[in-house]
Amino acid sequence: MRMLSHRHLIVPLIAVLFSLPLSGWAQHESEEHQEESSHAEATHEGGHAAFDPTATALHHISDANVFTILDFIRIPLPMILYSKDEGLDIFSSGKFHPGEHDNGEYAYHRYVLFEGNVHRIKDPSFPNDLVEIGPHSFSEHIDDQNDEVVYLNYEGTEYQLDPRTTLDNGMFGGKFTSFYDFSITKNVLSMMLVAMLLFWLFRKAALAYSRRSGMAPSGVQSWLEPVFTFIRDEVAIPFIGRDRYLKYLPLLMSLFFFILGLNLFGQIPFLGGTNVTGNLTVTGILAILVFLVVSFSGKKHYWQHIFWMPGVPVFVKPLLAFVEFLGVFIKPITLMLRLAGNIVSGHIAILSFIGLIFIFGKAGESLGGSVVGTLMSVPLTMFMMAIELIVAFVQAFVFTILTASYIGAAIDDGHH
Amino acid sequence: MTLLFAPFQPAPGLAIWSLIIFGIFWWLMAKYAFGPIARSLEKRDQDIQNALDEAKKAREEMSNLHTENERLLIEAREERAKILKEAKEVKNEIIAEARESAKEESSRIITSARAEIESQKKAALLEVKNQVGAMALDIAEKVIRKQLEQDKEQTAYVEKLVKELNP
Numbered sequence: 001m002r003m004l005s006h007r008h009l010i011v012p013l014i015a016v017l018f019s020l021p022l023s024g025w026a027q028h029e030s031e032e033h034q035e036e037s038s039h040a041e042a043t044h045e046g047g048h049a050a051f052d053p054t055a056t057a058l059h060h061i062s063d064a065n066v067f068t069i070l071d072f073i074r075i076p077l078p079m080i081l082y083s084k085d086e087g088l089d090i091f092s093s094g095k096f097h098p099g100e101h102d103n104g105e106y107a108y109h110r111y112v113l114f115e116g117n118v119h120r121i122k123d124p125s126f127p128n129d130l131v132e133i134g135p136h137s138f139s140e141h142i143d144d145q146n147d148e149v150v151y152l153n154y155e156g157t158e159y160q161l162d163p164r165t166t167l168d169n170g171m172f173g174g175k176f177t178s179f180y181d182f183s184i185t186k187n188v189l190s191m192m193l194v195a196m197l198l199f200w201l202f203r204k205a206a207l208a209y210s211r212r213s214g215m216a217p218s219g220v221q222s223w224l225e226p227v228f229t230f231i232r233d234e235v236a237i238p239f240i241g242r243d244r245y246l247k248y249l250p251l252l253m254s255l256f257f258f259i260l261g262l263n264l265f266g267q268i269p270f271l272g273g274t275n276v277t278g279n280l281t282v283t284g285i286l287a288i289l290v291f292l293v294v295s296f297s298g299k300k301h302y303w304q305h306i307f308w309m310p311g312v313p314v315f316v317k318p319l320l321a322f323v324e325f326l327g328v329f330i331k332p333i334t335l336m337l338r339l340a341g342n343i344v345s346g347h348i349a350i351l352s353f354i355g356l357i358f359i360f361g362k363a364g365e366s367l368g369g370s371v372v373g374t375l376m377s378v379p380l381t382m383f384m385m386a387i388e389l390i391v392a393f394v395q396a397f398v399f400t401i402l403t404a405s406y407i408g409a410a411i412d413d414g415h416h
Numbered sequence: 417m418t419l420l421f422a423p424f425q426p427a428p429g430l431a432i433w434s435l436i437i438f439g440i441f442w443w444l445m446a447k448y449a450f451g452p453i454a455r456s457l458e459k460r461d462q463d464i465q466n467a468l469d470e471a472k473k474a475r476e477e478m479s480n481l482h483t484e485n486e487r488l489l490i491e492a493r494e495e496r497a498k499i500l501k502e503a504k505e506v507k508n509e510i511i512a513e514a515r516e517s518a519k520e521e522s523s524r525i526i527t528s529a530r531a532e533i534e535s536q537k538k539a540a541l542l543e544v545k546n547q548v549g550a551m552a553l554d555i556a557e558k559v560i561r562k563q564l565e566q567d568k569e570q571t572a573y574v575e576k577l578v579k580e581l582n583p
Contacts, residue, residue, distance in 0.1 A: 062422035063430060080429070117422075166425035174425035182429035191434065195441040202449035209456035214463070228453060249454050250446030258441060280424040285434040289442075344423050 053355040061275040064116030083179035119161035190274040194261040239408035256400040263392030278344030287336035298410040346388040353380040
């Protein structure tokens with residue numbers, strides 16, 4: 001009877017899941033309209049195009065210092081900022097009074113919120129207090145090095161803004177600037193929520209295993225167990241071996257469910273569409289952990305095959321050693337890039353299909369164009385969202401199975 | 417213009433938070449969720465395997481018991497037949513023995529009866545002889561007495577006596 005009631009729940013749940021993309025799209029539409037109008041206003045000040053699909057997509061997949069739901073619920077997040085001259089600064093992003101387009105209407109301690117991200121006013125002469133700067137006071141220019149620079153227009157003066165420090169040194173447009181952002185951002189909060197949700201679910205299941213020992217699984221147990229045993233029997237045991245898999249199983253399970261949970265969390269419409277696993281920083285940290293685990297688990301056999309491959313002519317050995325040594329680093333790098341690339345491309349594809357409405361509708365000028373765009377956009381977006389659900393599972397699985405294979409190769413002691 | 421792609425910019429803050437969150441998540445899950453679940457599943461697999469093994473063993477034992485029973489039944493049947501056969505033999509033997517002893521007894525009785533008869537006959541004959549002797553003596557006595565009285569008459573008398581003797 002219990003099982004039956006669960007089944008009764010699952011059917012409408014699935015129905016709701018598949019109907020959500022539609023409503024999600026509708027939400028995006030209204031959001032884009034608002035953006036379009038704000039862009040139109042920005043045109044007067046900054047000289048921008050009416051609808052910039054690239055900028056819109058990038059804004060949606062970027063991390064943010066404010067958690068925006070449906071473009072009107074803006075949840076302030078804790079700011080933890082460090083600059084060399086001013087030291088540590090901790091406050092809530094609610095101080096910025098984030099408004100339309102996630103632009104802050106106040107500056108605080110020379111920090112401002114531009115498109116959801118904290119920026120710092122370079123000029124130290126700017127008042128170091130809570131200052132009202134009003135809406136639509138930002139503009140972007142292309143500087144002499146052909147980079148985009150954001151300016152704040154305050155009382156007739158243009159103040160140049162620094163973005164947060166990133167470590168890519170210009171490769172992806174980020175650089176070392178005057179301050180570091182250690183805030184609990186939208187991505188960090190998403191990670192915390194997903195981690196807590198997963199822990200709650202699995203703790204419940206774990207308790208059920210000890211409490212209902214010797215009985216058939218039920219409730220949360222019965223739908224976590226197939227996934228758990230799938231990873232155990234198809235990933236951990238075949239690659240690592242029955243006698244040693246228990247040591248690495250927690251890492252593999254954590255990776256799989258952490259990535260899967262965040263992939264799916266980013267797919268939920270209305271919830272800000274967070275792009276955590278599509279963020280190279282996050283996947284990079286996971287890849288570094290995998291690299292460390294693999295390297296520290298590496299047995300003599302593994303390192304021997306990297307630096308002095310047995311069974312090949314001596315003159316080939318240094319060449320192979322070079323290639324294999326590169327492979328040690330390329331493996332985690334591919335893990336990092338594959339996951340981030342797949343997830344971020346999924347988000348961009350969905351946002352692009354939604355953007356069709358505004359491209360065809362000439363950003364609200366042509367109603368007929370909007371209708372055509374909508375008719376094209378809806379099936380494409382729904383298709384893409386269905387694909388993304390599959391990708392969420394596939395990418396979590398691929399990351400886990402490759403990790404398992406790298407660990408398996410590292411701990412292999414040659415007794416095949 | 418460089419490619420401005422915010423999601424791919426390595427942000428130190430996000431990196432530290434990712435490391436902390438995933439690290440804690442990994443540790444907590446290993447200690448309180450995945451570890452216990454994996455061990456429970458392992459134990460359950462073991463239990464199921466044991467139960468299956470035991471069932472198989474019990475089934476084998478049952479079939480063993482069955483054949484054993486059948487064997488015992490056959491043995492019992494054989495035993496019964498043997499006992500019956502033996503009993504029959506014993507019966508026949510007893511009957512034969514009884515017959516033999518009866519025969520012996522009867523022949524013994526007959527023999528002893530014959531011997532008795534013989535001895536009785538002998539005793540009777542002896543009696544007869546004794547009486548005949550006595551009678552002869554008697555006659556002789558009387559004859560002698562008569563002779564003494566008359567010769568003529570003596571002879572007649574002896575003749576009369578002989579006549580009396582041989583009727």
